Amino acid sequence: MIEQRQILNQHDIELTIERLCQQLIEHHGDFKNTVIIGVQPRGTFLSNRIIAKLQSLIPNSTIESGNIDISFYRDDLMRREEPIVPEVMDMNLSVEGKNVVLIDDVLFTGRSIRSAIDALMAFGRPKSVELLTLIDRRFSRHLPIQPNYVGRTIDAIESERVIVEWKEINGKDRILMVKSE
Amino acid sequence: MSNLSVDHLLGIKYLKKSDIDLIFKTADNFKKIINQPIKKVPSLRDITIANLFFENSTRTKLSFELAEKRLSADVINFSSASSSVKKGETLLDTVNNILAMKVDIVVMRHPNPGASVFLSRNIDAKIVNAGDGAHEHPTQALLDAYSIREKYGEVEGKKVVIIGDILHSRVALSNIYCLQKLGAEVKVCGPSSLIPKHLDTLGVTHFSDLKKALEWCDVANVLRIQLERQDVNYFPSLREYSMVYGVNKEVLDSLQQEITIMHPGPINRGVELSSDVADSKHAIILDQVENGVAIRMAVLYLLAGKIKNN
Numbered sequence: 001m002i003e004q005r006q007i008l009n010q011h012d013i014e015l016t017i018e019r020l021c022q023q024l025i026e027h028h029g030d031f032k033n034t035v036i037i038g039v040q041p042r043g044t045f046l047s048n049r050i051i052a053k054l055q056s057l058i059p060n061s062t063i064e065s066g067n068i069d070i071s072f073y074r075d076d077l078m079r080r081e082e083p084i085v086p087e088v089m090d091m092n093l094s095v096e097g098k099n100v101v102l103i104d105d106v107l108f109t110g111r112s113i114r115s116a117i118d119a120l121m122a123f124g125r126p127k128s129v130e131l132l133t134l135i136d137r138r139f140s141r142h143l144p145i146q147p148n149y150v151g152r153t154i155d156a157i158e159s160e161r162v163i164v165e166w167k168e169i170n171g172k173d174r175i176l177m178v179k180s181e
Numbered sequence: 182m183s184n185l186s187v188d189h190l191l192g193i194k195y196l197k198k199s200d201i202d203l204i205f206k207t208a209d210n211f212k213k214i215i216n217q218p219i220k221k222v223p224s225l226r227d228i229t230i231a232n233l234f235f236e237n238s239t240r241t242k243l244s245f246e247l248a249e250k251r252l253s254a255d256v257i258n259f260s261s262a263s264s265s266v267k268k269g270e271t272l273l274d275t276v277n278n279i280l281a282m283k284v285d286i287v288v289m290r291h292p293n294p295g296a297s298v299f300l301s302r303n304i305d306a307k308i309v310n311a312g313d314g315a316h317e318h319p320t321q322a323l324l325d326a327y328s329i330r331e332k333y334g335e336v337e338g339k340k341v342v343i344i345g346d347i348l349h350s351r352v353a354l355s356n357i358y359c360l361q362k363l364g365a366e367v368k369v370c371g372p373s374s375l376i377p378k379h380l381d382t383l384g385v386t387h388f389s390d391l392k393k394a395l396e397w398c399d400v401a402n403v404l405r406i407q408l409e410r411q412d413v414n415y416f417p418s419l420r421e422y423s424m425v426y427g428v429n430k431e432v433l434d435s436l437q438q439e440i441t442i443m444h445p446g447p448i449n450r451g452v453e454l455s456s457d458v459a460d461s462k463h464a465i466i467l468d469q470v471e472n473g474v475a476i477r478m479a480v481l482y483l484l485a486g487k488i489k490n491n
Contacts (some may be wrong), residue, residue, distance in 0.1 A: 053437030071223035072214060072252075072482070086210040087184040094218070121220035 007135075007162070008152060008175040016151040017046075020132060023054045023149050031063045033127070034099045039116045040069040040087035043104035045166040046134055050103060062099075066091040070115040077133040096124030105157075107133040110145035135162055135175060150154065185483050189301045189409040192317035193220050201362060203210065204371045205327055207479035208472070214348070216356075216475060218241060225254035231279050233289040235261040235272075240446055241311050241321070245288050254485075257284070272296065274394050276304055285488055286481065289313075307484045315349050321445050322355030324476040326363055328469045329400055332441055335453035337364035344370045344426060345404035345453050348415070352404060357383055371426060374415040375409035383401050395436055397455035402443040403428055416436050419452055429455035433463060441465055451454050 008016065028034040031054070038047025044067045051065055102116055113131060120126065134151035140157035140158070156162060156177060161177045185200050193201075214222055230249045234242055242258075249256045259279065274286065288309045289297050294316035301308045312318040330336050341360050345368045347353045360367045361384070369376060370388040380387065388394035395401060406422065416422045428442065442454070442464040450456050458464060 069210065071210070072224045075223070075226070075476070077224055077486050078228075078488050080486070082184040083483060084209060089210060089213045089217075091217075118223065122214075122217050122222075124218065 003179040005177045005179075007066060007154060007173055007177055008127075010167075010173040013134075013151075013173045013175070016134065017049050017053055019135075020149050020151060021050060024050070024132070025053065025057060027130075028099065028101070030058065031061055033097075034064070034101060035093060035095055035126075036063060036065040036103060037091075037095075037116075037120065038065070038067045039102060039104040040067050040071075040089075042164065043102075043105075045168060046105050047103040049093055050132070064092075064093055065092050068102075068119050070112060070118055070119050073115040073119040075115070077113070090153050091123055094124045095120060095126040098124075098126050098128045100126045101132055102129060102133045105133065106135045106137065106162050107131070107145070107147055108137045108140055110141045110161075113145050114143055126180040134164060137162060184486065187475060188484075188487055189297070190381045190484065191301060191308060191310050192478055193267075193319045193322050193362070196316065196319075196359075196361050196362070201323065201326070201359065204323060204476065204483065205330060205477050207483060208327060208475040211251075211478040211482070212472070214477040215471075215478075216392045221251050221253060221291065223254035224482055225249070225252045225485050226370065226489070227255075228252075229255045230283045230286045230288060230481070231257050231259060232282045233276065233279070233312075234257045235291045236291070237314070238290055238475075240316075241290065244470070244473045245309075245311060245320075245477050248474050248481060249288075251474070252478055252481060252485075254286075254481070256280070256322070258424065261475060273373050276300060278307060280304055280306055281421070285486060288486050307488065309480060309484065312351055313353075315351050317355045317358075318351040318487055319355050319359075320473070320477055320480060321352050322359040322374045322470055322483075323480070324473040325356055325402060325443060325445070326359045326365075327472050327476055328358075328439075328443065328465055329365070330363075331468065331472065333399070338358060339365045339400060340368075341399045341402060342370050342398040343366050343402045344391070344394065344416075344428065346369055346406050347380070347404070348375045349402050349407045352402075355434075356402060357385055368394065368397065369470050372416050372422070391428070392432060392435070395428070395432060396441060398440055399438075401418060401440045401441060402445075404445065405447065405449055406452055423452050427451075427453060428458055429453060430457045430461070433458060433461075439463065443469060445469070 038044035067090040069087045069089040071084045086115050130148040132149040133147045136150045137151045137156050161178045165174050190443050286307045288311050289309040291313050294314035296313045297310035334382050343353050357367050376387050
């Protein structure tokens with residue numbers, strides 16, 4: 001039996017993104033020395049929303065951004081059934097000396113973010129790296145990685161899955177918790 | 182689908198079109214990686230690869246080794262010139278000795294056709310054929326087709342002529358399989374003494390006139406005359422071969438359309454290809470070399486994904 005529960009609806013997500021953007025502005029001001037990087041594949045939807053929102057909140061700003069593919073930086077190639085199909089590495093920039101904000105939708109074990117940090121270092125030595133995530137599944141980390149900006153913190157057990165749906169691919173924005181028995 | 186249908190890369194013959202597409206798609210990503218400021222990725226950390234070259238090679242060996250190192254694999258090299266093979270050890274014994282050192286992938290070049298197929302049946306490691314006699318050289322064919330795809334956007338519908346010593350060429354056979362699987366039309370051109378007898382069973386016809394071949398094609402893949410494999414004389418002299426089948430600027434200028442020139446290297450300048458053609462904008466020979474590393478990274482990555490750790 002599959003049990004599913006909505007955690008955030010479209011309106012909640014909009015409000016959360018707006019709040020996260022305000023927090024980013026508080027820390028990064030005009031974004032002159034900041035780069036926003038979405039983690040492929042699913043972090044890029046959130047990162048696109050955030051960039052669009054930031055641009056409407058601080059008009060005349062140009063925000064440098066990219067999307068990073070972490071497939072080749074993962075450590076589980078020989079532990080998976082199939083290799084991951086890589087996404088586009090869209091990094092036409094250098095992160096040397098920049099403040100980087102990594103963006104992903106769900107923070108779970110922290111392993112993807114470990115890979116993302118590793119991948120990021122191939123594009124220079126950033127001044128700092130921060131992490132923004134829409135959902136933080138706390139108490140399930142395998143590595144000592146914590147987000148700087150969090151949309152919603154949730155407690156979920158191993159068998160539960162958090163699914164983030166985006167208008168662009170699923171028709172509407174919503175976040176679900178799915179429990180299968 | 183993100184898995185190859187095969188466990189080893191023994192020849193293009195054994196691949197499906199979907200495998201070739203997957204290798205190309207993966208190579209697209211690796212091509213970006215090798216143009217990054219830092220070109221090394223940790224994907225194959227803790228994988229050991231043995232490069233066994235029972236036959237001389239410079240560029241294939243370098244290309245494989247670079248691909249392996251960019252993937253962070255541990256690499257050991259072996260060449261028969263300085264080994265116990267000279268003392269009479271069998272292939273299986275040599276390889277088993279190397280495997281006892283816990284090797285996961287073997288990249289092998291061997292003078293005997295089918296050596297890599299034999300190995301894949303007898304040992305427990307992933308095998309990549311880096312050329313076996315006059316049989317196949319799959320990674321070369323993949324990088325050639327990939328370079329055509331890069332230049333024209335797709336391989337399907339393209340007309341490719343392979344010129345030169347088809348009889349002794351593993352590159353020609355692998356290229357024919359690969360290009361046909363991708364929907365290109367392939368013909369060959371060269372003196373009839375260097376064209377294998379049963380080529381028509383692969384659906385490949387033969388031009389004896391170079392000019393006609395070049396007028397027909399979009400891409401000409403010019404092969405090296407492999408004097409070291411020719412036990413008898415197949416043509417009167419290199420000079421005569423060059424006069425009849427050498428691709429030079431004069432013949433290219435006389436064509437209606439612009440064509441692309443490829444060569445798997447090493448070039449015998451002034452024999453099959455003149456210097457002004459090899460260095461011209463028609464030639465994508467150095468792109469082929471760059472793509473070779475990306476293709477080999479993709480093949481090794483996808484095969485390593487089939488090794489199960491626990």
